[in-house]
Amino acid sequence: MRSSGVAAVALATASLLAAPCAAKVDRLVSSRLSKRGLDSEGLYNVTILHTNDVHAHLDEWRAGRGTDCTEGSECIAGYARIKDKINEIRKEVPDAIVLDDGDEFQGTLFFAYYGGEKISYAVNEVGYDALTLGNHEFDKGLDELTHFLGNLTFPVVCANLKTNHTGMNALKNWKPYTIIERHNVGIVGLLTPDTKGTSSGAGPGTDISDPAEALTAAVAELEAKGVNRIIALTHIGYDKDIELAQKTRGIDLIVGGHSHTLIGDMEGAAGKYPTIAKNLDGEEVFIVTAYRWGEYLGKISLAFDESGKAVKYEGEPIRLSNTTAQDSKLDGEVAEWRKPFDELAKKVVGKSDVVLDQSTCQKQECTLGDVITDAMYEYRVAAGGKVDGAIINAGGIRATISQGDVTQGDVLNAFPFLNAVTDLTFTGAELWDVFEGIASASSNVSKHEVTSFVQVSSTLQMTWNPSNPVGSRLIDFKVGGQTLDKSKTYTITAVDFLATGGDYFWAPRTDFIALDTLDQILVAYFDKHNPVQAKVASRIVQTTATSPTTGGSDGTGAASVRAALSTAGAVLAVCVAGVALL
Structure with a gap:
């Protein structure tokens, strides 16, 4: 009282x-x-x-x-x-x-x-x-x-x-x-x-x-x-x-x-x-x-x-x-x-034939997410990078870009953090666990609640079931059209914010070099692809399937736990701190 x-x-x-x-x-x-x-x-x-x-x-x-x-x-x-x-x-x-x-x-x-x-x-x-x-x-x-x-x-x-x-x-x-x-x-x-x-x-x-x-x-x-x-x-x-x-x-x-x-x-x-x-x-x-x-x-x-x-x-x-x-x-x-930056903001850098939508990026695949990750991937390939795909945290995409002329101001409003891109290597097992954490909003890799959804380039495909228990929502992950090989090493282009542990996709890393910033990369993409045409292309797919097609890292990821239990012919419900694993 x-x-x-x-x-x-x-x-x-x-x-x-x-x-x-x-x-x-x-x-x-x-x-x-x-x-x-x-x-x-x-x-x-x-x-x-x-x-x-x-x-x-x-x-x-x-x-x-x-x-x-x-x-x-x-x-x-x-x-x-x-x-x-x-x-x-x-x-x-x-x-x-x-x-x-x-x-x-x-x-x-x-x-x-x-x-x-x-x-x-x-x-x-x-x-x-x-x-x-x-x-x-x-x-x-x-x-x-x-x-x-x-x-x-x-x-x-x-x-x-x-x-x-x-x-x-x-x-x-x-x-x-x-x-x-x-x-x-x-x-x-x-x-x-x-x-x-x-x-x-x-x-x-x-x-x-x-x-x-x-x-x-x-x-x-x-x-x-x-x-x-x-x-x-x-x-x-x-x-x-x-x-x-x-x-x-x-x-x-x-x-x-x-x-x-x-x-x-x-x-x-x-x-x-x-x-x-x-x-x-x-x-x-x-x-x-x-x-x-x-x-x-x-x-x-x-x-x-x-x-x-x-x-x-x-x-x-x-x-x-x-x-x-x-x-x-x-x-x-x-x-x-406004006057000191208005002329820069009004400079037309290209055109888009469609609305590049940001409003759904935190829930599902979005057109602006598709465009920026493709721009990141193409930028690294053009520079000689041996990369398998690109990802960005959805929280780094801040505004929709309208159909029609696209200005420098539109680009900077959509990507105001001036994040630089960088290349990171992961084993297939690590990559599976990363995307399981994103799907479940709780990461076994960073040991933390994940604070953003993800967007991926056209070379990657994530299939997930949001109705599955936490720790078992990732159903399939493909790189270059092939289901993830957990023993293989992959190179992924991401932003430096993620590299340092941002949004808790993984633990902070120091093994990277920051390259060009997203605004520079997107302006170059508009110059090359003018006018830009984009549509949601089944890169992030929801499914009702309940069982994964592959597993995470041996003995550590939720997927490998499920695989081991399946091999033994057992079904075990484990609940640790409110997180259920099958």
Whole structure:
């Protein structure tokens, strides 16, 4: 049970919840009301506005693509719209809490050209109350991150991050949590522990602890200070947010980011806004997130009882379409910031006869994944490389490239990390285990949860059954049309991010040399294949088959375990840490 906070203040619920919305508004009287016999009188109301994973989309962008706006296209989002909409809501709810869930870095030329400089200016203009760190805030290292955070005029909260970086530790606005004094609300920040595998700049000296443990400690400190309305501001992903709610107690709301999950009452949504989970005490925790790239502004209003529990809500994600007004001052400043790189961005490097889609790359084969891996493979073959194929982590593909003329800006928006390619050798057994880990999202090679799907060149084919138990989902893998020979050695072209252990496909390696970057390679591919024509070509195939055609490494991979059991004529169910192997 929580101790009482400040005396409950009766506010006009109707005025707090009257802000305009662009989606169906969901209302609920919590089950706690009936349990406690409370009515709406005397409840303390707080409105929370939130963004996440803006990824340097300071300017408006083309809907469905993430690329620069073109004449006749629907132009959405941008910080000028975010600022204007928040200011509009503040006129009716002047004490709304405004939060951001991180991953402000990486994704457009604004970051590639300016680093965090213009991003810090834009978020200061919006006037957030708190921001937590995303994994991509570490992409340029802790010096760049320290400079960015030092320019912010509001608190940065992250309870599970420790570092030996002197500059970071000297920052006055970085803390585990902050208290919004006007509401006596605590905001606890949490960062995904996967940051070291998803950002190249989170190196030695940086430790990211378990979010649930860090949150529990922070809640205890806040409650000891008389704060009993608590929000977790997380960058761990939607599914992990649900798990976090179930593992903890004492929080009312999780405002999340990282997984780019769409929730609400719209087509393609993965869940309700808010999603409701039960904590360790069986009490409701509300979970919200606002998709990605600033397309939506999340808005939820909570009514708290005297014990600090949220007992009513009203909320909706607000889509910032081209009918949403833009703040003229910030819009003009963003236009000025574009000028140094706009000419480069507008340079046409080729043409595509089809949309090169990025939106499905994390789930299945996608056309942009096909094109970039073929470009990588052709680049190495043309240079004399004896390579068998190319792969890329789907998380490294960031935006769709539209049909028609393709610009340098389109290429850089799609591949903003400037990763270099490199050649790596694997035995067939190792390669099988790598792709089993990708299929199962849990790697026997890296001993870690895999944090991205994969895309492969035309010389490779992966057949998998996502319905099989973890550890037995890879059914077949072909190289050059031939089923993998586990005793043979293969050379695969990949990006240097993967080579160093990124996304946990395998353990970090040092036996490689970085070559040209993806943007250079893709521009050359457009020059050679202009216009580009691509279609999904059965490189990544889902099947209902349950048994693999070949095995992994002797005695170590899940596939070889299955083969040994089959030879013995036995069927054994093994469950280790929730991972089932047959």
